[in-house]
Amino acid sequence: MTAPRTPTTAEELRGAGLRVTAARVALLETVRHGDHLDVEALAAGVRDRVGHVSLQAVYEALHALTAAGLVRRIEPAGSPTRYEGRVGDNHHHIVCRSCGTVADVDCAVGHAPCLDAADDHGFTIDEAEVIYWGRCPACATRSS
Known part of the structure; x- marks a missing residue:
């Protein structure tokens, strides 16, 4: 086959x-x-x-x-709009506060949308967009 x-x-x-x-x-x-x-x-x-x-x-x-x-x-806050070809899943992103590097982060737990809202206001939630912020390994090494 x-x-x-x-x-x-x-x-x-x-x-x-x-x-x-x-x-x-x-x-x-x-x-x-x-x-x-x-x-x-x-x-x-x-x-x-x-x-x-x-x-x-x-x-x-x-x-x-x-x-x-x-x-x-x-569209990470304070960063230019970016585009990616990974579509059709509910992954998230991590952004370096120093150099702006962006990396994909798969859902940490459970099924999409990965997060349960404390109050969904009656919405049917099908996606959650999470952006983690921090320093990438190269920037963390430079700043220490």
Whole structure:
């Protein structure tokens, strides 16, 4: 029995109802191969792959990819908006207060949404967004 074939990036875009362009393919691949990159870093990655692309085009493509559920947008307080390709689960993040490094943190206990609200105000909760703050190992070593 053969393993199921992984869809191409273009097939994923089509499957999400998005038009396939070289810039969108490059952007989705850059997000997935990056590590919580901001818009400037993503734009540079797309330009490395396809040549000139405007920052506005990158913002528009990110909006479309996020709305389609192919990309996740995270907004740590005091840090630029970041994008990641890990979607479809309820993981969290840890952010270094010194250098801004962001890393994924799986749910610590239980099932999504990982946390039970003390008062859900009648909402049906399906996701919790938690951001842990601290210092990464490199910054902790430098400050001691």
